[in-house]
Amino acid sequence: MVQFVQHCLPRLTPAFFAIVRHARASLVTGTSPGSGGLLASTRASVAIEFVLASVPLMLLMFGFIATSALFNTWSSMQANSQYAARMMSTGQIGNNVNGAFSNTNASSSTSCGSSLKNTQVEYYACTGLPTWASFTVTTTETCSVPSVTVSLSASASAAAIADIENFFSGKNIVAQTVFMKEGSCP
């Protein structure tokens, strides 16, 4: 489904707007088949009705696709943040991108990417996330509670894939998990 949207959307969208342009041009110049110009043409009136009706229909359809993609991404982020937080809370992973957790290295923030190593907690937060968006992962160890927190954030617009109306523009989605730190801290 995602591949369909990614591949077909760039092709469908110009075609759709080409139809709109053609209909508008026909309306202005009266070049549509039929006597008496376009406004009197019954065939063109159907085309115009289609254009007028398809705009909200297409927006609605892409809106549903975008929102579904958003939830899909958000759900993946939530699962990954829990996995990473659990690895961190049990002490199975004792490093972030800056090195071993310590009093002076209790938090980190970085972008997900291929440079992360499997000895770093960020690796587990980023692995398997959707490829169509960029993610930022933040890890924090708070020994006064004690707790560990892993947060993943992404642009909602990018996560939605088909946000053609920029409905999600400027917004972020955040998935966060907090576990109690087990064992020694830091």
Next chain:
Amino acid sequence: MSLNIDRIRGAMPRLARRDRRSRLGNRGSMGVMCAVMIPVLIGFGSLALNQGYYSYRAQLLRQTVQSAALAAANKLSTYYSTGSSSTVISTAQTFGGYNMPSSQYGTVIPSANVVLGTWNSSTNTFSSGGSTPNAVQVTGVNTAANGNPVSFYFGNMFGTPSVDISATTVASYATGYTGSGGQGVGAMGRSFNTIVINDLSDSFSGEISDQIAADLAILNCVKGQTGSTSNFGITFINGHASIYQPLEQAGTNNTVLQLKINLITPCTILEDSYCGTGSNVASGIASAISQFSGSTYTGQSKNIIIITDGAPNVNSSQTYTAADGNSSPPICTAHNCTDADLETMAQNQAALANAAGISISTIYYTGDDTNSTDQANFRTFLAGLVTGTGVALVAPSAAQIDSSYNGVCSTIPSSVKTSS
């Protein structure tokens, strides 16, 4: 064949009018289609949206409850040290709030939904209540009755504005869960290698039977709840430490270990030349660190449980060596050591244990010294030795030396079972 031209001519206007009416009839057809299709599209679209949102919220609630249950299980020992479940409940609610803030999601974990009980790892069942709980069950709710249902998009249009969801998790120190039925994120079965340090000083000799009961209970905990890979050992302390039972697998050697524990008797000079030389906790910790050294226990859970009736007391005729815990750095020289020196030695050894990844728990029996000032000092001293996942427990009566083991066992919260 002749054509009736006049008839054809007469029919033309009628056909033209019919065609015109037909063409005019096409107008608005898209409007009719849209009137039908848009509600259908919105209906199916919102169905898809709501399914995605529902899945996300159910996942969020499940993860929140898992976090809360594990945190609560980590605090289960407070039930044994205070007799109250309030800390367990508040911890569950705190971590529930961290993951699903009440300002946004309402009170996801009401206090009544945090239940202490017993987890049976053989039958995978949880029984609420009981005098020795080993598990915590947490139920998270997003329901109309709780004032925080999950609202649906366009739900009012279809008569279902919201839906109720709930998730339940049981977290316990037991690790026998293997995954059938429900969704487990734990089931790690990690070992819980344990050395019990028994205080065989004269003052504690009257409670040997209670120490034996505690040793057996801890052995059973290590054996029965953490799989067959856990090792168990016993080290005696007086002025000096002696290994009574080297580390052995608690499961496969269980019968032998039980027999050995039941043979523990008060110290006699015929058996141990250090009898009557006070109690030196540092020597026990130093011995345990030595027993846990080496690659055998690398990366495994290592635990020391000290059962004593008070703070160390010095033997003025004894020379305390590095083997007695007088190292890193040496605190006192021959015959100059004081009670305070022994306490410092114990604290240094506890720091070394912590650095080696060894958790220390203490069980303090208060019955042998009823002076309240002494008791407060001893309690503070022993609590200061706790490291890692260890806990400081107090047993006001001899019988509670035994029952306190539950608090120690509850520091192994590595298993979780979820249903939603």
